[in-house]
Amino acid sequence: MSSQDEMKGIAQEIQAQVLILGTFVGVMWVLELIDIPLGGTRGFCNGLNQFGIFPRQLSGLRGILFAPFLHGGFGHLIANTIPFVTLGWLVMLRRTIDFFWVTAIAMFVGGMGTWLLGAPGCHIGASGVIFGYLGYLIARGYFERKLLSLLFSLIVLVMYGGLLWGILPVRIGISWEGHLFGFLGGVVAAKLLATPRRSYN
Incomplete structure (x- = not known):
């Protein structure tokens, strides 16, 4: 493959990453705009935020899927947007597909843990997924035991x-x-998702 083809491939990969992150963030912002007339900005449990995680309530299980896209006002959303984009892109840096796997696993484990053991009330926001990205990026070096992975995690x-x-x-x-x-x-x-260092006999 020529260097020109490699550069073109990298450019296409970056475009795909921007589109993916932009779509996720765009959905969050659109939902928050829709939530204004529904009263969602007046409290965490109003409007669309009723689709958040309500611990130990059967209907609250749907929040595992919906809660990361819901926020309690634009201040809450703005505070989550920058770390979501930054850490989400770092997750994508090696393989774009990792972003989807890490997001799904963080949503499920984070959502189920919150539903089982969380305090009563409405749990919403992308911060659980953001902390999932952080956990992944820090722990990856430990599981892979490769110099570059360890340095990146550090x-x-x-x-x-x-x-x-x-x-x-x-x-x-x-x-x-x-x-x-x-x-x-x-x-x-x-x-x-770790790719452990190979050992040779």
């Missing part, structure tokens, strides 16, 4: 390690359970 830890305080119950009104179980979902994804 860089992510240094740059975004401060977010880990979010898995602790230190702030009222924040779904630390969603953060914690989302992070654990990311670790599970790192284990499942």
Whole structure:
């Protein structure tokens, strides 16, 4: 393959990544705009946010799928948009398909953990998935045991390690359970998607 073909392939890959991330974020913003006349910006459990995760309520299980796309106002959404795009792109950096696997696993593990053990009320927002990306990026180096993977995980830890305080119950009104179980979902994804270093006899 010529260098021109390689550059073209890289450009197409970047375009696909921008489209994927833009679509996810676009859905979040459109839903928040729709939620304004429905009263969703007046409280976390109003409007479309009724489709969030309600722990130990049967109807709350649907929130495992819908909660990451729902937010309690534009402040909440803006706070999640930048880390979603940044960490989501880092997940894509090696293989774009990893983004879909990590997102799905973080949504499921984070959502189920929150539904089983979360505090009563409505749990919404993309932060659980964001913590899933963080867990994946940090744990991948450990499971792969490759120098580049370890260095990459270390860089992510240094740059975004401060977010880990979010898995602790230190702030009222924040779904630390969603953060914690989302992070654990990311670790599970790192284990499942890791490409271990080959050993030769």
